[in-house]
Amino acid sequence: MDDRYERHCLADPLFYDEPARAEHPDDRFAAASAPLPPGWQRGEHGPWVHVRPPHAQLPEQGWKVHVSATPDEAERVIDQVLAYCLEHELTWKFLRGRATVLMANGKYADRRSSGKLITLYPEDDARLAQVLDELSTLLKGVPGPYVLSDLRYREGPLYLRYGSFVERYCTDEQGRRVPAVNGPDGEPVPDVRGTVFAVPDWAPVPEVVAAQLAADAEREAGTTTEFPFEVTKALHFSNGGGVYLATDRRNGREVVLREARPHAGLDYAGRDAVQRLLSERRVLEALAGLDFVPALYEHRQVWEHHYLVEEYIEGQRLEEVFTRTCPLAHPDPDEAELAEYTTWALDVVEQVAGMLAALHERGLVFGDLHPNNVLIRPDGRCALVDFEITFPADDTTAPPLGAPGFVSPSARRGTAVDAYALAALRLYLFLPVNNLLALDSGKAELAGREISARYPVGPGFGAEVAEALHRAAGGRLPRGATERRPGAADGGPGPSRPAWPQAPATDTEAWRPVLDSLAAGILATATPERTDRLFPGDVEQFAPGHNGLGLSYGAAGVLYTLRACGRPAPAEHTDWLVARANTEPDLPAGLYDGLTGIAWTLARLGAPDAAGALVERLLTAELPLDPGLGSGRAGIALGLLDLAGALGQDRLADRALALGHELAREERAPLLRGLLDGWSGQASLFLRLHGHTGEAGWLTAAEAALGRELDEADITDGMLFLVEDRYRRKLPYLAAGGVGTAGLIAELTGRTGADRLPDRFAEALTAADRACLPDLVAASGLFEGRAGLLLHQLRTGRRAEADRHLRLLEWHVMDHRGHLAFPGRRSMRLSADLATGAAGVLAALHEAVLGPVQLPGITDLARP
Known part of the structure; x- marks a missing residue:
């Protein structure tokens, strides 16, 4: 599970944001603003305060010293290290406040960096030995979390790791943008920050480090502790x-x-x-x-x-069983399937209720009921696991943890905690909109109506599911975050959002107000006063190298979509993107995550000079080895092909053709799967190059690339999936799943004729169409959600099926200050970005109602 989403929910109830923004001004350590001697420099980056002495000259990389301490000891330790660094003119950084330290060491914090309160940058081996010797004495006995990525020095709170002293990035084996160091040949390689200490084979090992490694080896050799x-x-x-x-x-x-x-x-x-x-x-x-x-x-x-x-209790987690068996997640479930599942789900709820009652009889509250803490044994009996926050029923304090969607802020004492979680579990088993309730409590009533309409349950059952949530929450579910803001649909000031139509897309007048409201809602979320992001989006905005700028998750994608849908943003927003792109020194090169896509966007926003300047940066940058469309060479080539026309520079088309020939010749295997990161992305470029040149060889290259993608595809229950390598999920979606590949197969078929392609291509198209049939889709977004399935159905001419998903977007839609809005990935916060949020939904709706929005490599595959 990706724990970043919980961390990025801490700062804002509406949008994913940098966790460090959750701190209060009075929570900052005194050292963050203490006077410094003349010539010293202090700055902030994310949660860190950087302090640099006059005339500091540091190498690009070397051995860092990390200092660990508990939150109770943190400020005292920082003050001691501040005095030491001032005396010895050391460059260092530290976490700026107590709340930041708590978050950095929390249960859902990144365990690779947890424990790092302070980082010191000794400029050479002699200074390293001095710092370790003197600080180990100064800080002796200070408790703190073990830094998993580092070598512990002696028994104190000091840790060592070889790594970069400056901020730079490269692409790792999983296609992710990660911090980099220079390898032995001077080329950037991942600066690995794992959970086990390791020294790169080529890194220098100072004497003090070698001595510590030898001491550890000797101690381990003499250890006799049995671990059987x-x-x-x-x-x-x-x-x-x-x-x-x-x-x-x-x-x-x-x-x-x-x-x-x-x-x-x-x-x-x-x-x-x-x-x-x-x-x-x-x-x-x-x-x-x-x-x-x-x-x-x-x-x-x-x-x-x-x-x-x-x-060890044999069984599967309830979440796994639900994902596999819920009939709404399958195409066209029949009455028998629905009845069998309903009986099973009610039995699970009854069993769990009985287990909770047994705990309550013993004076205990389970406290953490959710689908991953319920096991289903092979014989159907249930069991509970993970009792780490179970507490006495008469305890007056609230549980310190809880799973999103199964916790109510108004039911946080005694057995009411379990009662609410049980009501939430029943909702989940029939229609899992749990995470949406924190944003919009009215989704409980919507879910109740849908449950009654889809399952063979008695009269009033769906309404009772919603009512049980209200009762368990103390009489009424707390208003969601979108309902607590001015302009919400409950009668606050400001505009009133339109109702979600149940009309077909051809009823243009019914859908125009929706398009208008959605665009206005996106613009209402803009924060031009911030420098990290212009529009709120996915947590990827805060990942290394993204910086809220690119097409997928950043300002470029939102601004382009608004423009393409006839609702351009203010000029100051384009100025923001230009300024940020020009001042960000290490942007990735890709189409959907970096320079290429930003230049592509600026050329369409009426800023050709700014686009041309970014293209010049791109042409002198080292291109990634990744061959994909999203971050790699296929996307860069496709972007250059478009920019050649937009900027009137034929040399860019020549470069695009050269990159295309390299990819077709080398047949470089991608790291991941799907349209953005897999073989399909290369096929998209080849189809564009066919449109540009008319040469049939590009169709042969596209067929080969799509065939390699299908070699690793999975067809289950007649539906086409691609296996996402990072978490081994089977995905049907646009960016990393089956329908993205199928869209390209349909385009290729239109150019070659179905009779000239292998039978498995037609089978994949049929399976992709079937993968669009289930009603239950976890997210609304374009890249991994309902909007992407809707777009695929539009591209393949299945208007009736597209209209069904158009109507079902009502499950996800929200009100934000009187405008329509959509939640992002994991449905815990709203998002405005192209990949996961409202901009992507707007693009799909616009295509359904008014006409296509040209998305590079996705919907712009012009034929010759």
Whole structure:
């Protein structure tokens, strides 16, 4: 699971944002604003305060020193290190406030960087040895989380790692933009920040580091601590530790190991993972003998880490079973399937209710009920797992953690916590709109109506599902974040958003107000006063190298879509994009994530000079090895082909052709799958080059690329999926799934004739059409959601099916200050971007109602 979404929900109830923005001004450490001697420089970047002495000369990379400390010790340690660095003229940085430290060490924090309170940059080996020796004495005994990526120095809070001293990026094996260092040949390679310390083979190892490595090896050789478990599978990771399936070598028994790291994985009450593990131990001991609770075998400490050894209960997590069996996630479920599933779902709810009642009889509240904490055994019996926040029913404090969509802020005491989660579980099993309730509580009533319309349930069942949520929340669900703002649909000041039509797209007059409101709502979210992003979007805006600028997640995609839909943004927004692109030194080169796409956009926004300047940067930049459309060479070539016409520069078309020939000749395998990152993206370029030149060879190249994509496709229940490599998800969607590939197959078929292509191409088209049939689609977005399926159906001429998805977008639509809005990925916050949010939905709606929006490599494959 991608825990970034929880972290990026902390700062704003409406939009994903930088977690550091959650801090309050009075929460900052004094060192963040303390006077500095003349010549010293201080600046801020993200959550970090950087302090630099006069005339500092640092190498590009080397051995860093990290200092770890608990939140209670953090400010004292920072003050001590500040004094030391001023005295010795050291460059360093530190987290700027207590809230930032808590977030950096929280349960859902990035475990690769957790524990890093301070970073020091010694300029050479001698200074490194001096800093380690003197600070280890100064900070002796300071407690803090272990920095997993680093080498610990002696027994104190100092850690070491070789890495870059400056901000620069490259593309890793998964196609992600990641921090970089120079390799032995001077070329950038990933600056790996894993969960195990490792020194690059080519990196210099100073004497002080070698001595520490030797001391660790000697200590480990003399360690006799027995750990009689062989880990066979990692089940889950968080910053607090892992959960593992293992075999006990003493008796051959399968067990579950629950790991806890001291001072790490903090919850909102400030408890670390070890404290919660010890609490779970007491709970499991109290619940011994209940057949739905895993038995506790032992508690063991190895080095600083604690482990609970628990019974392995065979079964699947409820979320997995639901995803596989929910009839709304399958095409055309018949009455028998719906009835069988309904019986099963009601049985699960009844079983879970009985288990919670048994806990309550023993004076305990489970506290963390959600589909990943319910197991379904092979015989259908349910069990509960993960009791780390289970608490006494008479406890007056709120649980310090909770799963989004299963927690109500108004039901946070005693058994009411479980009662609400149980009502939310029932909703989830029939229509999982749980995450939307925090944005719009009215989705409960919508879900109730849809449940009654789709499942064989008794009269009033759907309404009762919604009413149960209200009762469990204390009488009424709290108003969602979109309902609490001025201009919301409950009668606040400002415009009133139009109702979502149930008319076909051909009823233009019914849909024009929707298009107008959606565009106005996007513009209403603009924040030109910020320098990191102009429009709110996905958490990828805050990932390395994106900076809220590109086509997928940033300003370029939103501004272009508005312009293409006849609703241009103010000129100051274009000026913002130009200024930010010109001042960002290390933008990626790609079409959907960087320079190429920004230049492509500016050429269409009436800023050809700014576009030309970015093209010159692009032509002198080192291009990525990635062959894909989104971040790689295919997208760069396609963008240059368009820019050649827009800027009147034939040399750009020549460069595009050269890149196309390189890709066709080299047949470089992509790292991921699908239209943006897979073989399909190369096929998109080849089809464009066919349109540009009329040469039949490009059709042969496109056919070959699409064939390689289909080699690794999956057809399940007659539906076409691509397997997404990062999380091994099977996806039907536009960017990384089957319909993106199928759209190109349809285009190729139109140019060659179906009889000239292998039968599996026609089979893939049929399977992609079938993948668009399920009613249940988790998100509304263009790249990974309903809008993308809608766009595919429009492109392949299936207007009736497209109208169905058009109507079903009502499940996702929100009100934001009297305008229409849509949630982004994971449905926890609103998004305006092209990939996941309102701009992408606007593009699909515009194509349905008024005509195509040309999206590079997706809907602009002009024929010769």
